Amino acid sequence: MKRLISGLPLLAAVIFGGFFFWGLNPDRDPNEIPSVLISQPAPEFDLEPVAGLETPGLSRSDLVGKERPVVVNVFASWCVPCRAEHAVLTRFAERDGIRLFGINYKDKPEDAVRWLNDLGNPYERIGSDLSGRAGIEWGLSGVPETFIVDGDGIVLFRYVGPVVGPDAVERFTEALKQAGALPNGAGS
Protein backbone atom coordinates (compact mmCIF):
# COMPACT_ATOMS: atom_id res chain seq x y z
CA MET A 1 0.00 0.00 0.00
CA LYS A 2 2.78 2.41 0.93
CA ARG A 3 4.54 1.56 -2.31
CA LEU A 4 1.36 2.17 -4.25
CA ILE A 5 0.97 5.61 -2.66
CA SER A 6 4.58 6.55 -3.19
CA GLY A 7 4.14 5.77 -6.89
CA LEU A 8 1.21 8.18 -7.24
CA PRO A 9 3.24 11.40 -7.71
CA LEU A 10 5.13 9.77 -10.55
CA LEU A 11 1.87 8.63 -12.13
CA ALA A 12 0.43 12.14 -11.82
CA ALA A 13 3.59 13.63 -13.30
CA VAL A 14 3.45 11.23 -16.25
CA ILE A 15 -0.22 11.95 -16.94
CA PHE A 16 0.15 15.73 -16.71
CA GLY A 17 3.46 15.64 -18.57
CA GLY A 18 1.83 13.66 -21.36
CA PHE A 19 -1.00 16.17 -21.53
CA PHE A 20 1.41 19.12 -21.72
CA PHE A 21 3.49 17.32 -24.32
CA TRP A 22 0.37 16.80 -26.39
CA GLY A 23 -0.41 20.51 -26.00
CA LEU A 24 3.02 21.47 -27.34
CA ASN A 25 2.26 20.04 -30.77
CA PRO A 26 2.48 23.06 -33.09
CA ASP A 27 0.09 21.46 -35.61
CA ARG A 28 -2.71 21.34 -33.07
CA ASP A 29 -5.14 24.22 -33.43
CA PRO A 30 -7.09 24.69 -30.20
CA ASN A 31 -9.61 26.86 -32.03
CA GLU A 32 -10.49 24.13 -34.46
CA ILE A 33 -14.14 23.14 -34.33
CA PRO A 34 -14.93 19.57 -35.29
CA SER A 35 -17.31 19.57 -38.24
CA VAL A 36 -20.50 17.58 -38.00
CA LEU A 37 -20.91 17.64 -41.77
CA ILE A 38 -18.11 15.21 -42.64
CA SER A 39 -19.57 11.99 -44.08
CA GLN A 40 -23.01 13.59 -43.82
CA PRO A 41 -25.23 14.71 -46.69
CA ALA A 42 -24.64 18.30 -47.75
CA PRO A 43 -27.37 20.61 -46.44
CA GLU A 44 -30.37 21.69 -48.47
CA PHE A 45 -30.00 25.18 -49.86
CA ASP A 46 -31.12 27.12 -52.88
CA LEU A 47 -29.44 30.41 -53.67
CA GLU A 48 -30.15 33.05 -56.27
CA PRO A 49 -27.36 34.13 -58.62
CA VAL A 50 -25.35 37.21 -57.71
CA ALA A 51 -27.22 40.17 -59.22
CA GLY A 52 -25.34 41.57 -62.19
CA LEU A 53 -23.38 38.39 -62.83
CA GLU A 54 -24.05 35.95 -65.67
CA THR A 55 -22.97 32.96 -63.58
CA PRO A 56 -26.09 30.97 -62.54
CA GLY A 57 -27.16 30.50 -58.94
CA LEU A 58 -26.42 27.49 -56.78
CA SER A 59 -28.54 24.91 -55.03
CA ARG A 60 -27.82 21.51 -53.52
CA SER A 61 -29.04 19.69 -56.62
CA ASP A 62 -26.31 21.40 -58.67
CA LEU A 63 -23.67 19.66 -56.59
CA VAL A 64 -24.89 16.07 -56.76
CA GLY A 65 -24.79 13.60 -59.61
CA LYS A 66 -21.57 14.91 -61.12
CA GLU A 67 -19.06 12.36 -62.44
CA ARG A 68 -16.44 13.60 -59.95
CA PRO A 69 -16.70 15.14 -56.48
CA VAL A 70 -17.01 18.90 -56.63
CA VAL A 71 -15.56 21.73 -54.56
CA VAL A 72 -17.73 24.30 -52.82
CA ASN A 73 -15.98 27.48 -51.73
CA VAL A 74 -17.55 30.08 -49.48
CA PHE A 75 -16.12 33.50 -50.21
CA ALA A 76 -16.80 37.22 -49.96
CA SER A 77 -15.24 40.30 -51.48
CA TRP A 78 -14.84 41.82 -48.00
CA CYS A 79 -12.78 38.86 -46.88
CA VAL A 80 -9.10 39.64 -47.32
CA PRO A 81 -7.75 36.06 -47.13
CA CYS A 82 -10.25 35.11 -49.86
CA ARG A 83 -8.31 37.31 -52.24
CA ALA A 84 -5.15 35.28 -51.65
CA GLU A 85 -7.08 32.04 -51.84
CA HIS A 86 -8.74 33.06 -55.08
CA ALA A 87 -5.48 32.59 -57.03
CA VAL A 88 -5.00 29.10 -55.58
CA LEU A 89 -8.55 28.02 -56.37
CA THR A 90 -8.31 29.48 -59.86
CA ARG A 91 -5.20 27.39 -60.46
CA PHE A 92 -6.94 24.26 -59.17
CA ALA A 93 -9.87 24.94 -61.48
CA GLU A 94 -7.91 25.90 -64.60
CA ARG A 95 -4.81 23.71 -64.36
CA ASP A 96 -6.11 20.69 -62.44
CA GLY A 97 -9.67 20.77 -63.67
CA ILE A 98 -11.61 20.65 -60.41
CA ARG A 99 -15.25 21.65 -60.61
CA LEU A 100 -15.56 24.72 -58.45
CA PHE A 101 -18.78 26.16 -57.08
CA GLY A 102 -19.07 29.30 -55.00
CA ILE A 103 -21.24 30.63 -52.22
CA ASN A 104 -20.95 34.39 -52.02
CA TYR A 105 -21.43 34.98 -48.32
CA LYS A 106 -23.08 38.18 -47.06
CA ASP A 107 -21.68 40.24 -49.86
CA LYS A 108 -23.09 43.22 -51.70
CA PRO A 109 -23.73 42.00 -55.25
CA GLU A 110 -21.99 45.01 -56.80
CA ASP A 111 -18.89 44.41 -54.65
CA ALA A 112 -18.86 40.72 -55.59
CA VAL A 113 -19.19 41.56 -59.29
CA ARG A 114 -16.32 44.04 -59.12
CA TRP A 115 -14.18 41.57 -57.18
CA LEU A 116 -14.76 38.78 -59.71
CA ASN A 117 -14.18 41.13 -62.63
CA ASP A 118 -10.86 42.18 -61.12
CA LEU A 119 -9.59 38.75 -60.19
CA GLY A 120 -11.39 36.51 -62.65
CA ASN A 121 -14.23 34.07 -62.10
CA PRO A 122 -13.23 30.42 -61.71
CA TYR A 123 -16.66 29.39 -60.40
CA GLU A 124 -19.09 27.30 -62.44
CA ARG A 125 -22.01 28.54 -60.40
CA ILE A 126 -22.28 31.09 -57.60
CA GLY A 127 -25.09 31.38 -55.10
CA SER A 128 -25.60 34.67 -53.33
CA ASP A 129 -26.13 34.13 -49.60
CA LEU A 130 -27.17 37.61 -48.53
CA SER A 131 -28.78 36.59 -45.25
CA GLY A 132 -26.07 34.12 -44.23
CA ARG A 133 -28.71 31.46 -43.75
CA ALA A 134 -27.12 29.00 -46.19
CA GLY A 135 -23.88 29.60 -44.30
CA ILE A 136 -25.52 28.42 -41.10
CA GLU A 137 -26.83 25.34 -42.89
CA TRP A 138 -23.23 24.54 -43.81
CA GLY A 139 -22.11 25.09 -40.22
CA LEU A 140 -19.97 28.01 -41.30
CA SER A 141 -17.84 29.75 -38.69
CA GLY A 142 -16.25 32.28 -41.02
CA VAL A 143 -15.07 32.83 -44.55
CA PRO A 144 -13.36 31.37 -46.43
CA GLU A 145 -14.30 27.75 -46.02
CA THR A 146 -14.02 25.06 -48.64
CA PHE A 147 -15.87 21.76 -48.91
CA ILE A 148 -15.51 18.71 -51.11
CA VAL A 149 -18.85 17.06 -51.92
CA ASP A 150 -19.16 13.72 -53.73
CA GLY A 151 -21.68 12.65 -56.37
CA ASP A 152 -24.15 11.42 -53.77
CA GLY A 153 -24.12 14.77 -52.03
CA ILE A 154 -22.01 13.57 -49.11
CA VAL A 155 -19.52 16.06 -47.68
CA LEU A 156 -16.08 14.44 -47.77
CA PHE A 157 -13.81 17.22 -46.57
CA ARG A 158 -13.94 20.63 -45.02
CA TYR A 159 -11.19 23.19 -44.95
CA VAL A 160 -11.63 26.12 -42.57
CA GLY A 161 -9.69 29.22 -43.54
CA PRO A 162 -7.89 30.08 -46.75
CA VAL A 163 -6.16 27.36 -48.77
CA VAL A 164 -3.00 29.45 -49.00
CA GLY A 165 0.62 28.44 -48.44
CA PRO A 166 2.44 25.18 -49.21
CA ASP A 167 1.08 23.20 -46.23
CA ALA A 168 -2.54 24.13 -46.84
CA VAL A 169 -2.27 23.54 -50.59
CA GLU A 170 -0.68 20.16 -49.97
CA ARG A 171 -3.39 19.15 -47.52
CA PHE A 172 -6.08 20.28 -49.90
CA THR A 173 -4.49 18.56 -52.89
CA GLU A 174 -4.26 15.36 -50.88
CA ALA A 175 -7.93 15.64 -49.98
CA LEU A 176 -8.85 16.24 -53.61
CA LYS A 177 -6.86 13.16 -54.67
CA GLN A 178 -8.41 10.98 -52.01
CA ALA A 179 -11.87 12.17 -52.93
CA GLY A 180 -11.13 11.58 -56.60
CA ALA A 181 -12.05 15.16 -57.42
CA LEU A 182 -9.12 15.52 -59.81
CA PRO A 183 -9.42 14.25 -63.38
CA ASN A 184 -6.98 11.43 -64.15
CA GLY A 185 -3.37 12.53 -64.35
CA ALA A 186 -3.91 16.01 -63.00
CA GLY A 187 -2.46 17.45 -59.85
CA SER A 188 0.68 15.38 -59.87
Add this chain to the structure above:
Amino acid sequence: MRQLIFAFCVGLLPLAANAVEPDEMLTNPVLEQRAREISKDLRCVVCQNQDIDSSNAGVARDLRLLVRERLVAGDTDTQVIEYIRARYGDYVLLKPPLEPATYALWFAPIAFILIGIFVGGGVLMSRRKPETLEDLSSEDENTVSEILRQNEARDAL
Protein backbone atom coordinates in the same frame (compact mmCIF):
# COMPACT_ATOMS: atom_id res chain seq x y z
CA MET B 1 -16.03 64.07 -5.36
CA ARG B 2 -19.35 64.30 -7.20
CA GLN B 3 -17.49 64.63 -10.45
CA LEU B 4 -15.53 61.52 -9.63
CA ILE B 5 -18.70 59.53 -8.96
CA PHE B 6 -20.19 60.85 -12.17
CA ALA B 7 -17.09 59.82 -14.12
CA PHE B 8 -17.25 56.38 -12.55
CA CYS B 9 -20.88 55.94 -13.52
CA VAL B 10 -20.17 57.07 -17.07
CA GLY B 11 -17.31 54.59 -17.15
CA LEU B 12 -19.72 51.80 -16.25
CA LEU B 13 -22.09 52.65 -19.10
CA PRO B 14 -20.42 50.45 -21.76
CA LEU B 15 -20.98 47.43 -19.52
CA ALA B 16 -24.70 47.96 -19.82
CA ALA B 17 -24.46 47.78 -23.61
CA ASN B 18 -26.00 44.63 -25.01
CA ALA B 19 -25.11 42.53 -28.03
CA VAL B 20 -28.77 41.86 -28.70
CA GLU B 21 -29.88 44.72 -30.89
CA PRO B 22 -33.39 46.17 -30.68
CA ASP B 23 -34.31 45.10 -34.21
CA GLU B 24 -33.62 41.48 -33.33
CA MET B 25 -35.96 41.38 -30.36
CA LEU B 26 -39.34 39.76 -30.55
CA THR B 27 -42.44 41.69 -29.59
CA ASN B 28 -43.72 38.76 -27.55
CA PRO B 29 -41.90 39.14 -24.21
CA VAL B 30 -42.33 35.47 -23.28
CA LEU B 31 -40.76 34.26 -26.52
CA GLU B 32 -38.04 36.91 -26.24
CA GLN B 33 -37.22 35.73 -22.74
CA ARG B 34 -36.99 32.13 -23.96
CA ALA B 35 -34.78 33.24 -26.84
CA ARG B 36 -32.45 34.98 -24.39
CA GLU B 37 -32.21 31.87 -22.24
CA ILE B 38 -31.48 29.65 -25.24
CA SER B 39 -28.90 32.11 -26.54
CA LYS B 40 -27.04 31.96 -23.25
CA ASP B 41 -26.49 28.21 -23.71
CA LEU B 42 -25.16 28.48 -27.25
CA ARG B 43 -21.53 29.15 -27.99
CA CYS B 44 -20.45 31.64 -30.59
CA VAL B 45 -18.34 29.82 -33.18
CA VAL B 46 -16.21 32.85 -34.03
CA CYS B 47 -15.40 34.36 -30.64
CA GLN B 48 -15.26 31.04 -28.85
CA ASN B 49 -16.15 30.79 -25.18
CA GLN B 50 -18.62 33.60 -25.49
CA ASP B 51 -22.30 32.81 -25.71
CA ILE B 52 -24.21 34.12 -28.71
CA ASP B 53 -26.34 36.27 -26.43
CA SER B 54 -23.38 38.51 -25.57
CA SER B 55 -21.39 38.23 -28.78
CA ASN B 56 -21.22 40.94 -31.41
CA ALA B 57 -19.99 38.61 -34.16
CA GLY B 58 -22.00 38.45 -37.36
CA VAL B 59 -22.59 34.72 -37.14
CA ALA B 60 -23.77 35.11 -33.54
CA ARG B 61 -26.34 37.65 -34.68
CA ASP B 62 -27.50 35.29 -37.43
CA LEU B 63 -27.86 32.50 -34.92
CA ARG B 64 -29.81 34.74 -32.54
CA LEU B 65 -32.18 35.61 -35.38
CA LEU B 66 -32.46 31.94 -36.24
CA VAL B 67 -33.29 31.02 -32.64
CA ARG B 68 -36.08 33.62 -32.61
CA GLU B 69 -37.35 32.50 -35.99
CA ARG B 70 -37.60 28.90 -34.79
CA LEU B 71 -39.39 30.00 -31.61
CA VAL B 72 -41.92 32.02 -33.58
CA ALA B 73 -42.43 28.96 -35.81
CA GLY B 74 -43.52 27.13 -32.66
CA ASP B 75 -40.46 25.06 -31.77
CA THR B 76 -39.81 24.06 -28.19
CA ASP B 77 -36.55 25.14 -26.54
CA THR B 78 -35.10 21.66 -27.04
CA GLN B 79 -36.06 21.63 -30.71
CA VAL B 80 -34.37 24.98 -31.28
CA ILE B 81 -31.17 23.79 -29.64
CA GLU B 82 -31.27 20.51 -31.59
CA TYR B 83 -31.74 22.49 -34.81
CA ILE B 84 -28.55 24.46 -34.22
CA ARG B 85 -26.71 21.44 -32.86
CA ALA B 86 -27.47 19.48 -36.03
CA ARG B 87 -25.54 22.13 -37.98
CA TYR B 88 -22.71 23.02 -35.63
CA GLY B 89 -22.35 19.89 -33.50
CA ASP B 90 -21.98 19.48 -29.76
CA TYR B 91 -19.41 22.24 -29.87
CA VAL B 92 -22.06 24.99 -29.84
CA LEU B 93 -23.44 23.78 -26.55
CA LEU B 94 -21.79 25.59 -23.67
CA LYS B 95 -22.96 22.75 -21.44
CA PRO B 96 -21.73 19.51 -23.01
CA PRO B 97 -24.25 16.65 -23.18
CA LEU B 98 -23.86 13.60 -20.96
CA GLU B 99 -22.85 10.76 -23.25
CA PRO B 100 -20.13 8.08 -23.31
CA ALA B 101 -17.65 10.41 -25.05
CA THR B 102 -18.03 13.01 -22.29
CA TYR B 103 -18.10 10.71 -19.27
CA ALA B 104 -14.48 11.58 -18.50
CA LEU B 105 -15.36 15.28 -18.61
CA TRP B 106 -18.33 14.93 -16.28
CA PHE B 107 -17.08 12.33 -13.84
CA ALA B 108 -13.32 12.99 -13.67
CA PRO B 109 -13.70 15.83 -11.11
CA ILE B 110 -15.81 13.64 -8.81
CA ALA B 111 -13.42 10.73 -9.31
CA PHE B 112 -10.44 12.93 -8.46
CA ILE B 113 -12.10 14.20 -5.29
CA LEU B 114 -12.88 10.63 -4.22
CA ILE B 115 -9.33 9.51 -4.98
CA GLY B 116 -8.03 12.50 -3.03
CA ILE B 117 -10.18 11.70 0.00
CA PHE B 118 -9.23 8.03 -0.18
CA VAL B 119 -5.49 8.56 -0.54
CA GLY B 120 -5.30 11.53 1.82
CA GLY B 121 -7.42 9.75 4.40
CA GLY B 122 -5.33 6.63 4.04
CA VAL B 123 -2.09 8.52 4.60
CA LEU B 124 -3.45 10.41 7.62
CA MET B 125 -4.92 7.29 9.23
CA SER B 126 -1.70 5.32 8.86
CA ARG B 127 0.24 8.19 10.50
CA ARG B 128 -2.08 8.32 13.49
CA LYS B 129 -1.54 4.68 14.42
CA PRO B 130 0.82 4.46 17.45
CA GLU B 131 3.92 2.51 16.71
CA THR B 132 3.64 -0.88 18.36
CA LEU B 133 6.55 -1.89 20.49
CA GLU B 134 7.71 -5.42 20.22
CA ASP B 135 9.26 -7.27 23.09
CA LEU B 136 12.98 -7.78 22.91
CA SER B 137 14.14 -11.18 21.96
CA SER B 138 15.53 -13.29 24.79
CA GLU B 139 19.02 -12.84 23.35
CA ASP B 140 18.67 -9.03 23.47
CA GLU B 141 17.16 -9.31 26.94
CA ASN B 142 20.25 -11.17 28.11
CA THR B 143 22.59 -8.58 26.56
CA VAL B 144 20.75 -5.69 28.22
CA SER B 145 20.69 -7.30 31.66
CA GLU B 146 24.38 -8.11 31.24
CA ILE B 147 25.17 -4.43 30.52
CA LEU B 148 23.02 -3.28 33.43
CA ARG B 149 24.74 -5.70 35.76
CA GLN B 150 28.17 -4.47 34.65
CA ASN B 151 27.12 -0.85 35.24
CA GLU B 152 25.81 -1.63 38.68
CA ALA B 153 29.02 -3.42 39.51
CA ARG B 154 31.00 -0.36 38.33
CA ASP B 155 28.85 2.03 40.36
CA ALA B 156 29.37 -0.12 43.43
CA LEU B 157 33.09 0.33 43.22
